[in-house]
Structures are given as C-alpha cells and as structure tokens.
Amino acid sequence: MIVNSLRLKNFRIHKNSIFNFSEKLNFIVGGNGQGKTTILESIYLICTTKSFKSSSDSELAGFESEGYEVSATVSEKTESDVKVIYLRDEKKKRYLRDSKNITRISDIIGKFPVVLLTPADSEITHGYATERRRLIDSIISQSSELYFEILMDYSKTVKQRAALLNMIREKRLSYLFDELDAWDEKLVKEGMELMKYREKFLTGFNEYVTDAFRQVVELKETPVIRYDSIYVNGYDTPEKFSELLKKNRDKEIYRGVNLYGPHRDEFLFYLNDKLLKSYGSQGQHKTFQVALRFAQFFYLKQILNRTPVFLLDDVFGELDQNRSVKISSFLSEIGQAFITLTDFSNYQSLVSDTGNSCFNIEEGKIRA
Secondary structure, rough: OOOEEEEEEOOOOOEEEEEEEEOOEEEOOOOOOOOHHHHHHHHHHHHHOOOOOOOOHHHHEEEOOHHHHHHHEEOOOOOEEHHHEEEEOOOOOEEOOEEEOOHHHHHHOOOOOEEEHHHHHHHHHHHHHHHHHHHHHHHHHHOOOOHHHHHHHHHHHHHHHHHHHHHHHHHHHHHHHHHHHHHHHHHHHHHHHHHHHHHHHHHHHHHHHHHHHHOOOOOOOEEEEEEEEOOOOOOOHHHHOOOOHHHHHHHHHHHOOOOOHHHHHHEEEEOEEEHHHOOOOOOHHHHHHHHHHHHHHHHHHHHHOOOOOEEOOOHHHHHHHHHHHHHHHHHHOOOOOEEEEOOOOOOOOHHHOOOEEEEEOOEEEEEO
C-alpha cells in the first residue's frame, strides 16, 4: 500500500495542506504543536475511520470551521481515492472510496493496513490489560473481517448483559432471569469464538515478535507473549464456560458486571522467561514496543498479501541515534513510512540520495 497524496482541509490547524509523498521514507519535521503529528493522524483516519489521538470528530475540525475533509490517493494493485468528511452541524462523518459512500466499518478495516508506533505505546507494556487487548484486537481485526464483526457483536453483548445484571440486582423479577439465560448463551457463543481466534493468533504471532527482535533491534533476548484467559485455564468448551457463568451468577448480579469472558483476557509479555512488566528495564520496554510494531507489520503483510503503511510519531527521540538510523534504514527497505521528528540534523543523510522526502511543518503549513 502506498499513500501517494494527501489533502487536509480544516483538519486541526491545517487549513488547506497538500502533500505528495515518497514511496519510501517521509520525514515530517517541526516543533511541538506545529501540525506534524496531525499528518499521521489523518493517514490513520483514512485507514481506520478513527483518530489515534481524539475520540471526538468535533475536536479534529479546525477552529470556527464547518467541519473537516481529509482526502488521499492510495494505491496497491489499483488506485483509490478516499475521503473522510465531517460536518459539525450534522455531527456526521462520511467515508467515501472512489466516490462511493461506505457505511459498514468492517468494509474499511484491513483494506488499507496501517501500523502505528507512538510514545503512547509505553502503555502497552507498562499499563493495564485493556491496552494489550486493544493491541491484539487491532492486529487480528485488520487481518480478519470475521473476527472484527464478532468482536463488535461481543462488545454489544457485554454492554447489554451488564445493563441486565444491574436491572436484576435492583428488581429481581423472574422474567429477567430468563432473559439473562439468553444473553449467557450469546456471551458464550461469541466469547468462545474470540478466544479461539486469539489463541491461534498468538501461536503464529510469537514467531514474528522473535524475528523482529533479531532482525530489527538486533538483540538475542527471547521474547514471548503468553495468553492468560479462562479459555487456556480449563474453560475451553461452551459447556464449561456456561457452567462457570451459572456457578457465579449471584456474584455477577451482586457486582453488576460481566466477570468472565475475553473482555477480561490478559496478554503477558516475557523476556528471557521474566515478566517484562515486573522486571524489564526502560530500554527493554522500549525495545519490546518497537518489536511488537515490526511484528505487526510483517504479520499483516504476510496474511493480507499487502504492505502496510508504517507511521512513527516522535519515537526516535527516545532511542539512541544508532538504533534510530538502523530502524530508518530497515524501514526504507520494506515499504512506505512516515516519521515525525522535532530535530532532523541527525537524519539528513537518509534523505540525500535514497528517494526519501522531507517536509518541514510550521503552523500547519509546509515551509520551504
């Protein structure tokens, strides 16, 4: 996949910015608050319909504007024109591909694969299990439309079932328990499918993580992701999962929450058989984060038979220069990448004669 061109109209501080990109590395240079990360944000929006920085489309629209428009020309085997349009008054966002309105998000996710590495990735290794589930779900969802659809259905089931548990806690009417039986059945069916997907995914994905450590970050440490779930802890059939829910029904009603299922899964990162979160140094955490994203890149490329676009937002400042140059050189060999920097002085040699490009951004404009 190649993003050939991009136009931003009233998208954050970019009033009318037009970019023609290199098929290799695109360095986007500027100070804080000048609009360089916004360019990555817009590419991510084109690929996923969402921002990686904001959950509100109104925040993305420029100050006192009627809305925003992000348009791009993207090529793989054929060329596509993609637009995302948001109108503030209507509070509505439209996604168009080749002038056709696309309404199902499952028709978008994975069509233009993308990998994003940002300083916020520190939460994946340092933070709560939610962040690790989000990572795994995002990778599998881009590679499997069916998984994404099941995940969306399961998320609705969890929400509806939690509301019912709270209702039963307050009223305890008999017909509500019959309704809970139906939601239990749905939770088990969808939950089992998700957990089977996740276990199978990790079996193969761990090989990509190991390869990334050896090829990209050039370390011989042994990484592994281990799956901690009711599925791998004995409840690996619908019958056993159903029995677990029945046995703990009173507990769930008392607390008003769904206590069991893939929404409670954990993915544990180990390095040389030691739990990274407990024993890893800051350097090991950063290395694991970088390796995860390169593993994601190669996994998606293999499964989809399409090359993802790679977005790196202000991550080189946290790496030593040698490793930064190593990663940049490696990226230039595997596909198109977009890299934001506040200081380009250490990386100028990468642009000179390799077909890469550099864009200097100041106050939402390209500076000559």
